[in-house]
Amino acid sequence: MLNWRRYVTLGVLYLLAFLLQYGVLNNLGWGVFCPQLLIFFPIFGGLLRGSICGVKHGLLCGLLMDLVIGRFVGLNALVWGATGYLLGRLTRNLFKENYLIAIVSVLVAYPVSCLLYALFIGVISGDFFSMTLISRIILGGTLVNCFLAPIIYLPTYKSLSYGWLKALPKQV
Amino acid sequence: MTPRKKKLLIGGLAACLGLAVLLLAGLTSTERENISKPEQLLREILAPLQNGAGVIAGNMHNWGAYLQGVDNIRAENDELKKEISELRLQLVDLAEYQQENERLQELLNSVEDYKSNFEYVTTTVINRAQSSWYKTIVINGGSDDGFAVDMPVVCAQGLVGRIINTSAHTAEVLLITDREGAVSAMVQNSRTVGVVEGDGETSELSMIHVPYDAEIENYQQLVTSGYGGVYPKGLLVGYINSIELKSDGLLLDIAVRSYVDFNRLEEVMVLKPKV
Numbered sequence: 001m002l003n004w005r006r007y008v009t010l011g012v013l014y015l016l017a018f019l020l021q022y023g024v025l026n027n028l029g030w031g032v033f034c035p036q037l038l039i040f041f042p043i044f045g046g047l048l049r050g051s052i053c054g055v056k057h058g059l060l061c062g063l064l065m066d067l068v069i070g071r072f073v074g075l076n077a078l079v080w081g082a083t084g085y086l087l088g089r090l091t092r093n094l095f096k097e098n099y100l101i102a103i104v105s106v107l108v109a110y111p112v113s114c115l116l117y118a119l120f121i122g123v124i125s126g127d128f129f130s131m132t133l134i135s136r137i138i139l140g141g142t143l144v145n146c147f148l149a150p151i152i153y154l155p156t157y158k159s160l161s162y163g164w165l166k167a168l169p170k171q172v
Numbered sequence: 173m174t175p176r177k178k179k180l181l182i183g184g185l186a187a188c189l190g191l192a193v194l195l196l197a198g199l200t201s202t203e204r205e206n207i208s209k210p211e212q213l214l215r216e217i218l219a220p221l222q223n224g225a226g227v228i229a230g231n232m233h234n235w236g237a238y239l240q241g242v243d244n245i246r247a248e249n250d251e252l253k254k255e256i257s258e259l260r261l262q263l264v265d266l267a268e269y270q271q272e273n274e275r276l277q278e279l280l281n282s283v284e285d286y287k288s289n290f291e292y293v294t295t296t297v298i299n300r301a302q303s304s305w306y307k308t309i310v311i312n313g314g315s316d317d318g319f320a321v322d323m324p325v326v327c328a329q330g331l332v333g334r335i336i337n338t339s340a341h342t343a344e345v346l347l348i349t350d351r352e353g354a355v356s357a358m359v360q361n362s363r364t365v366g367v368v369e370g371d372g373e374t375s376e377l378s379m380i381h382v383p384y385d386a387e388i389e390n391y392q393q394l395v396t397s398g399y400g401g402v403y404p405k406g407l408l409v410g411y412i413n414s415i416e417l418k419s420d421g422l423l424l425d426i427a428v429r430s431y432v433d434f435n436r437l438e439e440v441m442v443l444k445p446k447v
Contacts, residue, residue, distance in 0.1 A: 019218075019221055022218050022221075022222070022299070022302065023218055023221030023222050023224075024221070026299060026300065026301055026302060027222055027298070027299050027300055029300050029435055029436070031301075031304065031435075032304050034301075034304065064214075065303075067208075067210050067211045067214050068211075068214055068215070068218070068302050069302045069303045069306070070200075070204075070207055070211055070302075070337060070344065071200060071201065071306065072197040072200060072201050073196055073197060073200040073208075074193035074194075074196040074197045074200075075193070075194075075197040077193065078190060078193045078194070078197075117305075118305075120194070120197070121201075121305075124194065124197055124198045124201055125201050127351070127352075129305070129351075129372070130371065130372070130373065132371075132373055133305075133371075133372055133373040136373060137304045137305065140304070141304070
């Protein structure tokens with residue numbers, strides 16, 4: 001029962017983040033300062049639940065994003081999956097009950113994912129993005145997402161620990 | 173299975189998956205005539221929401237202006253801007269017709285006139301950008317409204333871009349400011365042809381492939397040349413903002429500015445070929 005509630009909650013959160021991102025936020029004309037709500041799933045998934053969870057969320061969120069953008073389909077899924085995995089591996093032994101870890105995770109994961117995305121596009125299409133554009137996107141996105149990170153992290157952490165997102169222990 | 177073999181197997185599978193994804197990304201890197209069913213479904217789901225969000229954002233903007241007591245000034249300003257745009261378009265049209273008359277008197281009947289070959293379908297912008305990496309907008313109206321890939325999109329201030337894919341009720345427009353949105357254009361007075369392209373970062377444009385001895389000056393208007401088959405001849409692209417000689421001494425570095433405010437596009441017109 002507990003796991004069903006978790007899946008439904010996750011589904012609702014996904015839907016809300018997706019609709020808010022592509023229905024509202026992207027339409028406000030904030031350019032590079034537009035928050036990336038979906039990226040918090042693989043980042044916090046990897047951070048709080050481990051690398052496998054980070055990969056799963058990364059693949060799903062990235063694929064959703066790819067389908068909306070309609071270009072280089074699968075690339076965001078690959079990049080975000082890899083980001084979630086790496087973050088999960090690197091933060092295995094870190095103390096998670098701290099706002100700072102959320103900010104640092106976003107501070108590292110977002111630029112890495114942007115760089116990987118730009119690099120792969122350059123390799124695939126043979127036409128590389130300019131460093132000015134890449135740095136603008138990284139700086140703008142990192143700033144906004146780092147600001148949002150602690151705001152989203154606290155309820156996520158609480159919910160994962162003893163709320164609706166808490167997983168049912170595996171039965172032996 | 174030993175843990176080592178298991179790890180190898182997982183690693184191999186992950187590598188295969190990665191390669192498959194890169195292959196898929198490569199296949200979808202270029203423009204596609206038809207987008208997949210899941211993509212169409214997502215766009216159809218998002219379209220009404222984006223439309224609503226646009227209206228709300230517009231209303232909030234207006235409400236703020238009202239509170240500041242500048243609504244009347246804004247309305248007047250908008251009216252004047254509209255009038256200027258219309259006059260500017262008329263000027264471009266007149267100059268274009270004058271040039272055509274002077275140079276092509278004997279061929280007047282066969283001159284391509286985009287206005288008689290296209291019908292203008294006015295529509296609204298429902299989303300400005302799906303991603304920071306690309307300069308695109310989503311417009312209200314898709315294949316059900318007769319919109320198709322490569323149809324030019326304009327607004328009162330000039331050329332906006334072209335449609336790159338459609339779903340039933342939405343269409344995605346690649347702006348000329350995108351790094352892949354290059355346009356073949358010419359200087360209206362001297363008929364010097366070049367390529368106008370964006371840098372993908374800002375709304376600035378530049379004209380390339382123009383020889384050093386081209387007879388051009390600042391503030392001359394640029395119109396589409398009609399080459400390439402996507403854009404009809406004579407659509408206003410912008411004006412020359414500055415001219416510099418490139419370091420190689422053979423070509424000019426021309427900064428072009430569009431009259432279109434790409435960050436505030438609300439209504440656009442799709443040029444639909446008349447059947």
